[in-house]
Amino acid sequence: MTWYADDVWIVIIGSLCAVACALPGCFLVLRKMSMMGDAISHAVLPGLALGFLVTQSRASLPMFIGAAVVGVLTAVFTQWVGQFGKVDRGAAMGIVFTTLFALGLLMMAEVNHKTKVDLDVSCVLYGAIEFTPLHVIHSFQWGETWIELPLAAVTLGAVLLINLIVILALYKEFNLSSFDPALARTVGVPATLMHYLLMSMVAVTTVASFEAVGSIIVIAMLVVPGATAYLLTNRLSVMLGISAVVGIASAVLGHWGAVTLPPKFGYENPTSTSGGMAVAAGVLFLLVWVFSPTQGLLQGVWMRVRKEPNPIPVTDPDCESSRGPTSHHAAKTLRSR
Amino acid sequence: MIQTPSRPDVDSLPTPPEVPTHSPEMPLAIDDLTVAYHNKPVLWDIDLDIPEGKLVGIVGPNGAGKSTLMKACLDLVPKASGRVMVYGKPYKRQRSLVGYVPQRESVDWDYPISALDVVTMGTYGRIGLFRPVRKLHRDTAMNALEHVGIGHLAKRQISQLSGGQQQRVFLARALAQDARLYFMDEPFAAVDASTERAIIDLLHELKDQGKTCLVVHHDLSTVAQYFDWVVLLNMRVVKAGPTEDVFTRENLHATYGGRLALLEEAGQALRDAGR
Numbered sequence: 001m002t003w004y005a006d007d008v009w010i011v012i013i014g015s016l017c018a019v020a021c022a023l024p025g026c027f028l029v030l031r032k033m034s035m036m037g038d039a040i041s042h043a044v045l046p047g048l049a050l051g052f053l054v055t056q057s058r059a060s061l062p063m064f065i066g067a068a069v070v071g072v073l074t075a076v077f078t079q080w081v082g083q084f085g086k087v088d089r090g091a092a093m094g095i096v097f098t099t100l101f102a103l104g105l106l107m108m109a110e111v112n113h114k115t116k117v118d119l120d121v122s123c124v125l126y127g128a129i130e131f132t133p134l135h136v137i138h139s140f141q142w143g144e145t146w147i148e149l150p151l152a153a154v155t156l157g158a159v160l161l162i163n164l165i166v167i168l169a170l171y172k173e174f175n176l177s178s179f180d181p182a183l184a185r186t187v188g189v190p191a192t193l194m195h196y197l198l199m200s201m202v203a204v205t206t207v208a209s210f211e212a213v214g215s216i217i218v219i220a221m222l223v224v225p226g227a228t229a230y231l232l233t234n235r236l237s238v239m240l241g242i243s244a245v246v247g248i249a250s251a252v253l254g255h256w257g258a259v260t261l262p263p264k265f266g267y268e269n270p271t272s273t274s275g276g277m278a279v280a281a282g283v284l285f286l287l288v289w290v291f292s293p294t295q296g297l298l299q300g301v302w303m304r305v306r307k308e309p310n311p312i313p314v315t316d317p318d319c320e321s322s323r324g325p326t327s328h329h330a331a332k333t334l335r336s337r
Numbered sequence: 338m339i340q341t342p343s344r345p346d347v348d349s350l351p352t353p354p355e356v357p358t359h360s361p362e363m364p365l366a367i368d369d370l371t372v373a374y375h376n377k378p379v380l381w382d383i384d385l386d387i388p389e390g391k392l393v394g395i396v397g398p399n400g401a402g403k404s405t406l407m408k409a410c411l412d413l414v415p416k417a418s419g420r421v422m423v424y425g426k427p428y429k430r431q432r433s434l435v436g437y438v439p440q441r442e443s444v445d446w447d448y449p450i451s452a453l454d455v456v457t458m459g460t461y462g463r464i465g466l467f468r469p470v471r472k473l474h475r476d477t478a479m480n481a482l483e484h485v486g487i488g489h490l491a492k493r494q495i496s497q498l499s500g501g502q503q504q505r506v507f508l509a510r511a512l513a514q515d516a517r518l519y520f521m522d523e524p525f526a527a528v529d530a531s532t533e534r535a536i537i538d539l540l541h542e543l544k545d546q547g548k549t550c551l552v553v554h555h556d557l558s559t560v561a562q563y564f565d566w567v568v569l570l571n572m573r574v575v576k577a578g579p580t581e582d583v584f585t586r587e588n589l590h591a592t593y594g595g596r597l598a599l600l601e602e603a604g605q606a607l608r609d610a611g612r
Contacts, residue, residue: 030448086375169467176458180444186411186437187462187514234449234494 001260005148009133011255013152014277017212018247020160021221022229023167024201026236026243029226030178031198035090036075037222039097040199041206041215043074045104045124048207049111064207071203074100075196127214127274152211159208163201167240170194175236213274220278221247228285231292250281361425364389364518364549365410370419372402372409379405381573383419387566390547392540394554394564394580398593401571403553404440407520411437423518433462436516438507440523446496452506453491456481459513481509486535501532508539519543519550526555537563560584 001007028034047070051063074096082092108121132152139148167174173194177184181191202222209218229242254277259270290297363386370383380402387393395403408414410421412428423431436459456478457470464474482488485505490498495506504524511519524536540550540563551568554560560567560580567583569575569592576588 030445032445172458172461172464172470173466175450175454176461179448179450179455180439180458182408182411182413182439182443183437183458183510184461185413186432186435187459188432189461189466230449234451236449239449 001256006133007255007259009150009153010129010273011251013132013150013156013212014129014251014255014273015248016153016156016160017209017218018221018225018251018277018281019244020156020163020205021209021218022225022243022247023160023163023240024198024205025222026226026229026240027174027178027198028202028222029230030236033089034223034227035093036078036199037202037206038219039078039093040071040074040203041218041222043097043100043104044068044071044203044207044210045101045215046070046107047104048124048210049104049107052111053107064204067207067210068200068203070100071206072196072200074203075199123214124210125214125216126272127210127212127217129212129273132212155208156212159205163205166197166201170197171237174198213277217274217278220281221250224278224281224285225250228281228288231285231288231295234294246281246284249284250277253280253284254278362389363387363422364424365551366422367410368420368422370406370409370421371417372405372414373417374414378417379572380409383574385568385574385577387549387551389549390544391549391566392544392564393549393551393566393568394560395551395568395570396554396557396560396592397570397575401592403570404522406570407437407522407551407553411435411520434517436511436514436519438511438519438521438524441500441503441507441526443522446498446503448495450495451492452487452495452498452502453478453482455495455506456509456513459510462514477515478509478513481512482506484512485509485539499529501528504528504532505535508536512539517548519548521550521552523553523555525552525559557589 025034025037028037044067047067048063050070051066054066055062077096078089078092081087081095082089085092085095087095105121108124129152133148133150135151136148137151137154139146141147173184173189176187176189177191177194184191184194206215206218206222209221213221225243225246226239228246229239232242233239254275255273256276257280258273258276262269262271288296293299365385365387367383367385370380370385371378372380383406395406397403405414409416410428421428424434428435453475457475459481460470460474460477464470479488479491482491482505485508487498487502487505487509490502495503498506508521508524511521525533528536540552543550552564554563561584565580566578567580568577569583569588571592571594575592576583
C-alpha cells in the first residue's frame with residue numbers, strides 16, 4: 001500500500017490511543033478488574049451527551065469533564081451497589097453501566113432531535129479514526145513538508161503524557177496497592193484513593209479515545225496489550241513497556257490490514273481501522289499465548305512431553321526435608337497449571 | 338461563718354468520668370471493640386491488653402473472628418464501636434510501629450514481581466509518597482531475605498517459590514518494616530517443617546528484641562510450646578493471659594464448645610504440655 005500523510009496520522013493517532021490505554025490497562029489486568037474498563041467506557045455516554053448539551057459542540061473540554069466525572073461515578077456506584085445491594089461485583093457493574101449507557105442513548109436521541117446536530121451512535125461504538133486527520137487544529141512547515149496537526153493527536157498525546165506522569169510518579173504506590181491492598185493500607189498508602197485514581201485515568205483515557213476507536217474497541221485497547229504483556233514477563237516495569245509495544249504494533253498492523261486485506265478478497269474499500277486494531281491485538285495475544293517461552297501453550301506441551309514440571313528447577317534444600325522431592329514437585333506442577 | 342472564696346482544693350473536685358488510660362508501654366490495648374458484617378456481629382465487646390515483649394497466640398474455632406480481630410485493629414474492616422490504642426496512641430498515628438503479615442492466600446502469587454521487590458514493599462511506609470525506592474531500601478530488603486534464609490531466591494518471581502518460601506517472603510517483608518508490634522495471620526498454615534522452625538526462631542528473636550507478636554494459630558498441639566501468652570477467642574474473648582494460666586481444659590471447652598474432635602486434639606495437647 002502507499003502511505004499517505006493521512007495514513008501516517010491514522011497510525012500515529014491509533015498508537016497514541018493504544019499506548020494511553022495500555023498503561024492503565026496493565027493495572028486493570030493485574031487487579032483482575034478488566035471489565036471495569038468495559039463498564040466505564042460505556043457509562044461515560046450520558047456525561048458526553050450532557051457536556052454536548054451544555055456547550056453545543058463536540059470534543060470540548062466540558063464534554064471531556066462530564067464524561068470523566070460519570071466514569072468515576074460508575075466506579076463509585078458499582079462499589080455502592082455491591083456493598084449495599086449484596087450482589088457480587090460483576091452484577092453490580094452490569095446494573096450500573098447498562099443503566100448509565102441506556103440513559104446516554106436516550107439523551108443522545110434527544111440531542112439529535114433538538115439540535116439537528118448528528119451525534120452518531122455507531123461512531124460512539126466504533127469510533128471514526130479514518131476521519132480524525134481531517135480535524136486539523138494547527139499546521140506548520142517542518143523542513144520541506146507541511147505538517148497538519150490533527151486535534152485527536154494532541155488530545156491523545158496529552159492524555160498519554162498525563163497517564164505516563166501519574167504512573168511514574170506513583171509507581172510504587174500503584175504496584176503495592178495492586179499486589180497487596182491490605183498491606184498498602186497498613187503502611188499508609190491510600191489504596192482506595194489509588195483505586196479511584198486509576199478509575200479516573202481509565203475514564204479520561206476512554207473519553208479521549210472515543211473519537212478514534214469508540215466505546216467497544218477501546219476495551220480491546222485497555223485489556224489486550226496488558227494481558228499479552230503479562231504472558232511475556234515477570235516484572236511490572238517490563239510489562240508496561242511490552243504492553244506499549246503491543247499497542248503500537250496493533251495500531252500499525254490494524255491499519256495496514258484494514259487497507260490492504262479487503263482488496264485481496266475482492267472488496268474495493270478499506271475496512272474499519274479501529275476494528276483492524278482490535279483484531280490485530282487479539283491475533284498478537286493468540287500468538288503470544290501459543291508461543292510464549294515461559295507461559296505459552298507449546299512450552300507447556302513441550303514440558304509435559306519432557307516430563308519436567310517447571311522450566312526453573314526448584315533448588316531449595318529446606319523444603320525437601322519434610323515432604324520429600326516427589327510430593328513437592330507434584331504440588332508445583334499442580335500450581336503451574 | 339461565710340468562707341471567703343478561695344482556690345478550690347484539687348482533691349475536693351468531683352473526679353472526672355473514668356477514661357481508660359493506657360501506658361505508652363502497652364503495645365496494644367483494645368477497648369470495647371465490636372465488629373459486624375451486614376449487621377451480624379462477628380466480634381463482640383472485645384477488651385484486651387497485650388503486654389510488651391510477648392509472643393501471643395490467638396486461638397479459637399473457625400469463624401471465631403481471629404483474622405477479623407487483626408483486620409479491625411489495622412483499620413482494614415470497619416469497627417461498629419470501640420477503639421484500638423498502639424503504644425498509648427490511636428493506631429492511625431502509630432502505623433510505622435505496626436507490621437502486618439497477611440494470610441498467604443490474600444494475594445495473587447502470579448503477580449509479576451520478584452521476591453526481593455515484595456520484601457522491599459515493607460519499606461514503602463518509610464519512603465513516603467512520590468519518593469523512589471533507593472538502594473538503601475533494597476539492601477534492607479535483601480538483609481531481611483537473607484535473615485529468613487532465602488537470600489538466594491531474591492530475583493525469583495514469586496509464583497516459582499514453594500509455599501514455605503512464600504511465607505518466608507512475607508515474614509522478611511515484616512522484618513523490613515522494622516515494627517515493634519507485629520500482627521501475623523496464620524503464618525504456620527501449610528508450611529514445611531523447616532519453615533515452621535525458621536518462623537519460631539524468628540519469633541523468639543523478635544521477642545528478645547522486646548518486640549510483641551500477635552499470631553493467629555490453628556494447631557492446638559503447639560500452642561503451649563510456641564506462645565507465652567494466649568488469647569482464647571470465640572466472638573468474645575473467652576480468656577486471655579499467660580499460657581500456663583489460660584490454656585486449660587475448661588477454658589478450651591468454653592472456647593470450642595461441643596466440638597469433640599477438636600477437644601480431643603486439645604486434650605492431647607494438654608497432656609503433651611504436661612498438664
